[in-house]
Amino acid sequence: MKHLIKTAALFSLISLSLPVTASLAYVSNEKDNTISVIDTDAMTVVDTIPVGARPRGILLSHDGTRLFICASDDDTVQVMDLATRKIVDTLPSGEDPEQFALAPDDRHLYISNENDAIVTVVDVKTKQVLSQIDVGLEPEGMAVSPDGKWAVNTSETSSMLHWIDTETFTIKKNIVVGQRPRHVEFSRDSKIAWASTEVGGTVHVIDVDNLKQIRELTFDVPGVNPDRVQPVGIELTSDGRYAFIALGPSNHVAVVDAKTYEVLDYLLVGSRVWQLDLGKNEKYLYTTNGVSGDVSVIDVGRLKVIKSIKVGRYPWGVVVDPAS
Amino acid sequence: MPGHRLIRKLIFGVLLVASAALHAEPLVVPMGYIQWVPDQGPVLSNVIPKPADSGLRGAELATADNNTTGRFLDQNYRMATSVADSEEGVLASFDRMLADGVRLFVFRVPAKTLTALSKRARPDVLMFNAGARDDGLRLRDCAPSLLHTIPSYAMLTDALGQWLNQRRWNEVFLISGPTAEDKAWAAAFHRSARRFGLDIVEDKPWTFDADLRRSASRELPLFTQADDYDVVVVADVRGDFGEYVPFHTWLPRPVVGTQGMTPVAWHRVVESWGATQLQNRFRELAQRNMNSEDYAAWAAVRAIGTAVTETGSAEVKTLRSFLFSDQFQLAGFKGRKLTFRTWNGQLRQPIPLVHPRGLVDRAPFEGFLHPRSRMDTLGFDRPESECRING
Numbered sequence: 001m002k003h004l005i006k007t008a009a010l011f012s013l014i015s016l017s018l019p020v021t022a023s024l025a026y027v028s029n030e031k032d033n034t035i036s037v038i039d040t041d042a043m044t045v046v047d048t049i050p051v052g053a054r055p056r057g058i059l060l061s062h063d064g065t066r067l068f069i070c071a072s073d074d075d076t077v078q079v080m081d082l083a084t085r086k087i088v089d090t091l092p093s094g095e096d097p098e099q100f101a102l103a104p105d106d107r108h109l110y111i112s113n114e115n116d117a118i119v120t121v122v123d124v125k126t127k128q129v130l131s132q133i134d135v136g137l138e139p140e141g142m143a144v145s146p147d148g149k150w151a152v153n154t155s156e157t158s159s160m161l162h163w164i165d166t167e168t169f170t171i172k173k174n175i176v177v178g179q180r181p182r183h184v185e186f187s188r189d190s191k192i193a194w195a196s197t198e199v200g201g202t203v204h205v206i207d208v209d210n211l212k213q214i215r216e217l218t219f220d221v222p223g224v225n226p227d228r229v230q231p232v233g234i235e236l237t238s239d240g241r242y243a244f245i246a247l248g249p250s251n252h253v254a255v256v257d258a259k260t261y262e263v264l265d266y267l268l269v270g271s272r273v274w275q276l277d278l279g280k281n282e283k284y285l286y287t288t289n290g291v292s293g294d295v296s297v298i299d300v301g302r303l304k305v306i307k308s309i310k311v312g313r314y315p316w317g318v319v320v321d322p323a324s
Numbered sequence: 325m326p327g328h329r330l331i332r333k334l335i336f337g338v339l340l341v342a343s344a345a346l347h348a349e350p351l352v353v354p355m356g357y358i359q360w361v362p363d364q365g366p367v368l369s370n371v372i373p374k375p376a377d378s379g380l381r382g383a384e385l386a387t388a389d390n391n392t393t394g395r396f397l398d399q400n401y402r403m404a405t406s407v408a409d410s411e412e413g414v415l416a417s418f419d420r421m422l423a424d425g426v427r428l429f430v431f432r433v434p435a436k437t438l439t440a441l442s443k444r445a446r447p448d449v450l451m452f453n454a455g456a457r458d459d460g461l462r463l464r465d466c467a468p469s470l471l472h473t474i475p476s477y478a479m480l481t482d483a484l485g486q487w488l489n490q491r492r493w494n495e496v497f498l499i500s501g502p503t504a505e506d507k508a509w510a511a512a513f514h515r516s517a518r519r520f521g522l523d524i525v526e527d528k529p530w531t532f533d534a535d536l537r538r539s540a541s542r543e544l545p546l547f548t549q550a551d552d553y554d555v556v557v558v559a560d561v562r563g564d565f566g567e568y569v570p571f572h573t574w575l576p577r578p579v580v581g582t583q584g585m586t587p588v589a590w591h592r593v594v595e596s597w598g599a600t601q602l603q604n605r606f607r608e609l610a611q612r613n614m615n616s617e618d619y620a621a622w623a624a625v626r627a628i629g630t631a632v633t634e635t636g637s638a639e640v641k642t643l644r645s646f647l648f649s650d651q652f653q654l655a656g657f658k659g660r661k662l663t664f665r666t667w668n669g670q671l672r673q674p675i676p677l678v679h680p681r682g683l684v685d686r687a688p689f690e691g692f693l694h695p696r697s698r699m700d701t702l703g704f705d706r707p708e709s710e711c712r713i714n715g
Contacts, residue, residue, distance in 0.1 A: 096604075115604055117392050137392040138601050156598060157655065158393035159633070174396045176633060179655040180598070199655040225698060227660045249659070 022046075023280040024082075025320040026067055027288060027295055028055035029312025035069065035080070036295075036311040040279050040286075040320060043297060043307050049085050052078050057099035057142075058317040061124075062106045067319070068124075070097040070111070077111060077122070082321070092129050094120035099183075101142040101151065103166065110151045110164075112139035119153050119162075121169055131169035135162045143184040143193070145208065152193060154181035161195055161204075163211060173211045178202040183275075185234040185243075187258075194243060196231035203231050203245055205261060217245075217256065221266050224250045233275035237282055237300070244285055244298075246273040253287060253296075255303055267305050269296035279320040288315035350398045353390075353638045355628060356421040357383040357621065359432040359455070360408040368536055369567035374615070379432035379454055380405060381610040382618030386625030388609070393633060401629065411437045415444065422449070427640050430454050430624045432617055435461050442467035450640045452624035455617060459512055462668045462704050466711035471647070471669040473627065474620035477512035479703035480587040483675035483687030484557070484580060485516030486701070487587075490689050493554035497526045497577075499547075499569065505561035506530075509582060513557060526550045530560070536568045544572035557581040584679065587687070590619030591678040597659040623662070623671060627654050648714055659686075660699065668711035672699040 024046075025038040033055060037047040052071025059068050067080040070093070077097055079089040093100075094113035097120075101110050108130065111120045119139055121131040136158025144151045144166065151164040159181060163173040178200020185194045186208075193206040205215035219229045230248030236258060237243075243256040252266040253273060270289025278285050278300070285298040289308075295315060297307040359379055375381075383403060390401040404426060406417035414433050418441060421429070427448055431438060432455030445451060445467070453461065453472040462476045488494065496517065500510035517524055528547070536543065548556060548569075556573050558581040560566035566583030578584065592603065592613040602622075606614040614622075631643045631652065646652055653661035658674045665672060677684045692701045 114601055115608075134395075136396060137389050138598065155393075156601075157389060158396070159630075159655070160393070160396060162396070171396070176397075179630075179653050179661060199653060199661045201661070227698070 023321060025277070025279065025286050025295070025318055026058060026060075027311045027315045028058045028069060028317045030054055030056055030290070030314040030316040032312035032314070034312050035067070036315070037085070038286075038295065038309055038311070040284065043309055045309060045311060047085065048312065049080070051080070051087065052076060056316045057097070057112075058319055059100065059102055060319050060321055061102065062104070064321050068100065068102070068109065070100060072096050072098055072114070077109070079124075089127075091122050091124060091127055092120075093122065094118060094129075094132065099140055099142045101144045103144045103151070104146060104148045108144075108166070110142050110144060110153070112142050112153060114138050114140065117155070119151070119164065121151075133162075133164060133169055133171065135171070136160045136174075141181060141183040141195070143186055145186045145190040145193070146188060147190040149190065150208065152184045152195075154184055154195060156180045156182065156198075159197070159200075161193075161206070175204075175206065175211065175213065177204045177213075178216075182232045183234050185236055187236060187240065188238050194234045194236065196234055196245060198230045198232055198248060201226065201229050201231065203234070203243075203256075215261050217261060217263070219245070219247060219250075219254050219263060219266075221247065221250045221252050221254075224252070232273070233287075235276045235278055235285060237278065239282075242300070244276055246276050246287055248272055248274065249291075251289075253285075253298065265303055267298055267303065269298070269305055270294045270308055274315075275317045277318045277320050278322075280322050286318050286320060288318045290314050290316065350400050351632070351636070351638055353394075353399060353401045353428070353628070353632055354424070354426045355383075355387070355401065355403045355428045355430065355625065356418075356426040357403055357405045357430045357432075357625075358408060358414055358417050358421075359406070360411065360414045360434070360437065361432065361455075362434060364562045367562055367564040369563050369565070371567075375610075375612055377407075377610070378615050378617035379430075379621040380407065381606070381612075382454075382614065382620070382622035383430050383625050385606055385609050385618075386622040386629065389605075389622075389626060390629030390632075393629065397633060397636075399632060401625075401632075403625070411440065415440065418444065428628050428638075428643075430621050432621065435465070438470065439465055439467075442470045445469050448640045450628075450644055452621075452627070454620035454624050458508060459704070462670050462709060462711065464710050466668050466709075466713050468713045469644075470713075471624070471627075471664055471671070473623040473671045474616065475587075475589050475673060475675060476670065476703050477509050478515060479670075479673075479675060481509070481512040481516040482519065482702045483587040483677060484513070485520035485522060486687050486689050486692050487677055487685060488522055488555060488580075489520040490691065493578075494522050495552065495554045496522050496524045497528075497548060497550055497553040497556045497573075498524050498559065499528050499530055499556065500559040501530045501561070501564060501566075503562060506559045509561050510559040513559060513581070525553050530565055532565065536565055540568040540572050544569060545574045548572075548574040550574070553577060555580055556584075558583050585677055585684050586679075587675045587677050589616035589673070589675070590614055591616070591676060591683075593678050593681065593683045594657075594676050595683075597657050599657040602657045623654060623656055623673075626656070627652075627664075627671075630654055663697075665700070665706070666714045667706045668704065668709050669713055670703060672697060672702075674699065675702060 136155025
């Protein structure tokens with residue numbers, strides 16, 4: 001009898017862990033060396049997968065079949081097959097990979113090597129290093145414009161945005177921004193780039209055609225010391241309506257009107273919010289909260305935080321598979 | 325070979341012309357680092373000596389950091405260094421570097437030498453103190469050309485005082501050593517005790533001259549006998565007897581201060597807010613861990629680099645006014661933007677409280693309020709200081 005119950009429990013676990021239709025979110029836990037898998041319908045963790053040391057940046061291949069993981073302390077990028085949830089490959093990444101971005105061709109992966117002040121470009125198909133580009137100190141944020149023309153790297157300690165031409169792999173322009181730039185996000189039409197600076201407390205809006213700053217945003221969270229307002233992750237809705245900005249140890253996400261650049265609201269989430277990603281149909285936004293070790297779920301329609309989901313220690317990055 | 329030399333000169337000339345044709349003239353930023361640490365005399369706890377190149381290596385790392393940024397902006401940072409063995413040696417190095425055109429200096433020298441230097445300095449010189457923690461330099465003996473990146477004793481003891489207050493460990497057994505530094509540290513702690521409502525129930529000078537390494541377990545329990553106390557605070561700056569106080573107290577109480585759990589500018593165990601990257605970079609360069617003196621020298625050179633990047637100038641007047649402006653902020657891996665106090669030139673900064681293998685906490689703490697910056701709850705606030713170096 002007992003055996004039967006155990007089998008039944010096991011069976012239900014299996015059916016939970018590999019559901020056919022659920023949309024899944026993946027969260028890298030920096031201090032646990034794991035990836036948490038969240039069923040976004042049930043809003044619960046359905047699997048925890050051991051990966052390499054100090055996983056930070058994660059991203060999905062555009063076809064949604066593979067998850068790329070920066071295993072920073074293992075000096076490698078791991079490739080996880082999402083059907084089997086097994087690490088199937090590793091890519092040469094340079095030392096201490098932290099964040100990366102995949103070009104629209106699904107082949108060129110741009111990796112920040114934080115300790116070496118370089119950006120490594122890898123062809124994920126042939127596993128060849130195509131180029132290593134010298135950038136400023138502590139390269140961090142990486143983004144490729146949706147039209148594939150630009151790769152942008154932020155160097156935290158040099159406080160610059162390096163604009164890399166993706167055809168020649170050379171830097172065409174350096175824009176000095178606030179202290180400790182962390183993240184860059186492009187608008188869907190590749191015309192506007194948003195860059196956050198953690199210590200500066202600013203978000204810089206860049207016109208991509210002219211490579212000129214058109215706006216600098218600051219944040220004033222009621223009741224929070226300005227020093228604690230430290231912008232990191234940025235997520236834009238594809239309709240061009242909202243920009244969501246994770247404000248680090250202020251424990252808030254700013255909601256910005258992406259047309260007027262006006263801050264509309266501050267939403268209270270978990271402690272030290274770092275990265276965020278929109279889910280299926282952009283109905284919900286998921287945030288990683290490093291210190292409280294959880295993921296907050298924001299209802300985008302109502303601009304309300306509706307749930308927090310406990311994950312591993314120091315959740316760093318989150319991606320939601322929009323197709324699953 | 326004169327011919328060879330001539331060719332090299334010619335090639336150099338051609339290169340210069342070529343690069344001048346391509347770019348504007350690169351901005352050269354000459355800096356100087358001068359160090360003199362007087363002999364501390366023999367100490368009992370000399371098992372783990374402090375590295376002799378503390379400070380110097382931090383300045384070297386920050387120069388490399390500045391140049392990594394500088395190569396994208398056509399800026400070239402150069403650091404001349406000198407490790408002197410006397411005050412005269414420091415002054416001679418200073419004069420030599422001045423003659424070589426250096427105007428930006430970082431010092432790890434005693435307070436007395438700093439005062440001599442600032443008397444000698446012309447107004448077009450900017451000096452950073454990365455070694456002397458003396459409160460006098462922040463209270464009275466200020467100079468318009470002198471900034472401090474190392475925290476003062478008062479900042480360190482205020483960090484400790486806040487921590488003791490929020491732990492509610494208010495009754496203190498204080499042991500202070502015999503040197504001038506020990507007395508200065510103890511005086512700073514007395515001030516912090518008044519500020520944060522601590523009660524110094526015993527205040528005992530350290531008078532032993534025996535070798536404690538063999539007798540600590542007999543002597544110290546007797547020395548620390550008292551009715552009751554929450555914590556033992558040790559003021560032993562050079563590290564003579566303090567390491568033998570923990571675990572030997574009469575009552576089972578923690579030991580904090582200059583030994584045990586200590587307030588510091590920097591320590592190996594600090595890892596948040598990207599500090600891991602700074603620690604890794606430093607270890608790669610120096611083959612050892614980064615300490616407070618290294619951090620203070622690093623912060624000084626990075627402050628210069630940040631100001632040069634933002635202003636595009638290496639002129640002292642431009643840099644100085646930028647460093648004291650609202651635009652300046654140093655990303656110092658401490659989770660806050662760091663700025664300079666306008667009245668006495670002290671770099672505001674959070675203070676980690678550490679033990680040898682771990683971080684305990686970080687001041688300032690929640691609940692200690694300040695109208696301008698919570699970091700100004702550490703050290704001398706404007707009304708407490710006589711200094712007005714910006715008028």
